[in-house]
Amino acid sequence: MKNQWQVILGILLVLFIAIFAVINVDSVEVNFLFAKAEWPLVLVILGSVLIGCLIIFFLNIAKVRSGNKQIKQLKEEKTELTRKLAAAEAMHGKKSTIDVGEKETKEANEKPNL
Numbered sequence: 645m646k647n648q649w650q651v652i653l654g655i656l657l658v659l660f661i662a663i664f665a666v667i668n669v670d671s672v673e674v675n676f677l678f679a680k681a682e683w684p685l686v687l688v689i690l691g692s693v694l695i696g697c698l699i700i701f702f703l704n705i706a707k708v709r710s711g712n713k714q715i716k717q718l719k720e721e722k723t724e725l726t727r728k729l730a731a732a733e734a735m736h737g738k739k740s741t742i743d744v745g746e747k748e749t750k751e752a753n754e755k756p757n758l
Contacts (some may be wrong), residue, residue: 661689662692664689665685665686665687665689665690667688668685668689669684669686670684670685671683671684671685671686672684672685672688674688717748
């Protein structure tokens with residue numbers, strides 16, 4: 645449901661930008677640091693939107709990669725902790741078996757033979 649709203653909002657935003665760009669068809673002077681150029685305002689608007697979209701896209705890629713790296717790290721940590729827990733449970737289980745075995749041996753030694 646969330647994705648549907650995002651798609652609808654995206655379509656509405658694209659339509660708004662397209663209408664806005666088509667309405668503004670006058671030529672404007674664009675000043676780059678090293679040169680000046682005269683371009684139609686439509687191209688300036690659409691170029692600015694495209695550059696903004698590319699910036700958001702690349703920031704999103706960086707965020708996803710960071711998240712994937714963190715997920716991988718947490719999975720490795722979980723595996724290590726699971727291994728340590730299994731080892732601790734195995735050690736605990738061995739101690740109880742040894743303790744039970746020692747108690748039975750002590751009880752058998754303490755009882756007099758009839």
